[in-house]
Amino acid sequence: MEKSQDALVLLRQIIRATDLHDKHLSRLTGLTMPQLMVMQTLRINGPLTIGMLAKEMNLAQATVTSILDRLERKELVRRERSHTDKRKVLACPTEAGLELLKSAPATLQDTFIREFEDMHDWEQSMIVASLERVSHILGAHHIDAAPMLDIGALDRSTDSGVPDYLRDEQSPLKN
Amino acid sequence: MEKSQDALVLLRQIIRATDLHDKHLSRLTGLTMPQLMVMQTLRINGPLTIGMLAKEMNLAQATVTSILDRLERKELVRRERSHTDKRKVLACPTEAGLELLKSAPATLQDTFIREFEDMHDWEQSMIVASLERVSHILGAHHIDAAPMLDIGALDRSTDSGVPDYLRDEQSPLKN
DNA sequence: TGCATTGCTTTGCATTACAAAATACTTAAC
DNA sequence: GTTAAGTATTTTGTAATGCAAAGCAATGCA
Numbered sequence: 001m002e003k004s005q006d007a008l009v010l011l012r013q014i015i016r017a018t019d020l021h022d023k024h025l026s027r028l029t030g031l032t033m034p035q036l037m038v039m040q041t042l043r044i045n046g047p048l049t050i051g052m053l054a055k056e057m058n059l060a061q062a063t064v065t066s067i068l069d070r071l072e073r074k075e076l077v078r079r080e081r082s083h084t085d086k087r088k089v090l091a092c093p094t095e096a097g098l099e100l101l102k103s104a105p106a107t108l109q110d111t112f113i114r115e116f117e118d119m120h121d122w123e124q125s126m127i128v129a130s131l132e133r134v135s136h137i138l139g140a141h142h143i144d145a146a147p148m149l150d151i152g153a154l155d156r157s158t159d160s161g162v163p164d165y166l167r168d169e170q171s172p173l174k175n
Numbered sequence: 176m177e178k179s180q181d182a183l184v185l186l187r188q189i190i191r192a193t194d195l196h197d198k199h200l201s202r203l204t205g206l207t208m209p210q211l212m213v214m215q216t217l218r219i220n221g222p223l224t225i226g227m228l229a230k231e232m233n234l235a236q237a238t239v240t241s242i243l244d245r246l247e248r249k250e251l252v253r254r255e256r257s258h259t260d261k262r263k264v265l266a267c268p269t270e271a272g273l274e275l276l277k278s279a280p281a282t283l284q285d286t287f288i289r290e291f292e293d294m295h296d297w298e299q300s301m302i303v304a305s306l307e308r309v310s311h312i313l314g315a316h317h318i319d320a321a322p323m324l325d326i327g328a329l330d331r332s333t334d335s336g337v338p339d340y341l342r343d344e345q346s347p348l349k350n
Numbered sequence: 351t352g353c354a355t356t357g358c359t360t361t362g363c364a365t366t367a368c369a370a371a372a373t374a375c376t377t378a379a380c
Numbered sequence: 381g382t383t384a385a386g387t388a389t390t391t392t393g394t395a396a397t398g399c400a401a402a403g404c405a406a407t408g409c410a
């Protein structure tokens with residue numbers, strides 16, 4: 001009963017570390033965190049429609065639209081209408097946008113990977129198994145996350161046994 | 176080299192799960208996430224000065240002030256001037272505020288603890304050790320986090336070997 | 351007393367966030 | 381082919397974050 005507290009504290013530390021890292025990167029790039037989040041998501045997934053982007057980041061479409069407005073004004077992202085379906089609009093990172101991300105200092109996952117690869121095989125396995133367990137407990141198991149630490153979010157969930165707030169957001173109470 | 180990717184994905188899933196949970200809780204309580212964050216921080220730490228609160232949550236004092244304004248309007252928090260130093264203002268959760276938090280559904284950490292305690296001792300140890308390792312890698316090791324998952328943030332850091340963005344936020348580039 | 355410091359609030363501004371309405375396009379039905 | 385229904389995005393309107401800079405009050409020290 002001591003250890004569960006320890007584990008919770010450690011989890012908090014981990015989450016907080018990534019949060020602080022994000023804030024740091026945010027200041028460094030001159031982008032706000034949601035803006036950075038869009039850029040990272042695009043970097044990983046390539047061009048996405050606004051709707052996809054919104055779903056990936058768990059935001060309303062309208063929110064993403066206005067974030068993209070600002071990114072476009074900074075010429076980090078370009079909007080491109082789909083040819084096959086002219087309702088769709090693809091958000092594409094520009095050269096400058098990708099450059100900005102590339103020029104960012106060693107990211108947290110770089111650090112992580114470097115240290116991780118230095119470990120013994122048994123330790124790597126232990127960590128993966130543990131994370132697997134924790135992830136499963138938190139109901140995160142089914143989430144289709146990209147291998148990216150600093151930011152972003154995915155959503156695809158199809159099977160059962162999932163806390164319903166992990167499925168769809170909608171609730172009565174509003175501020 | 177496969178495993179490090181696995182680990183990163185799992186970490187992302189874990190972080191995302193807590194984020195989604197926070198959003199869920201936010202809708203459920205009718206509070207915004209920063210507001211919830213303040214309440215949780217106060218629940219854990221008891222009454223705090225505005226400055227302390229700001230430091231705990233890594234926000235500017237001005238930001239916390241305005242969040243508290245809203246929480247006070249909702250009668251979830253009460254401001255109380257310190258007797259010993261009348262410059263200081265303590266933010267105290269009200270009865271209603273504590274009640275609101277208590278009435279919230281089983282939190283993520285409850286779920287976690289329940290599942291965790293069911294594990295074999297060796298597995299518990301393995302997980303703690305793994306989290307310890309990960310936390311250390313991410314430079315989170317030194318962070319004095321409260322045993323609280325959903326939200327909140329602490330900051331105390333004194334020793335060395337720490338990425339400097341984990342120490343103090345200040346940078347030239349500004350949007 | 352004089353004055354720098356500390357702690358908080360106010361002010362002004364940019365950004366995020368979302369629901370609801372409006373717009374533009376596509377597809378299915380007839 | 382025209383209409384109706386549905387889909388994808390933007391617009392609009394409102395509230396909340398988030399911060400820097402300025403302002404104000406209390407403290408403490410020289």
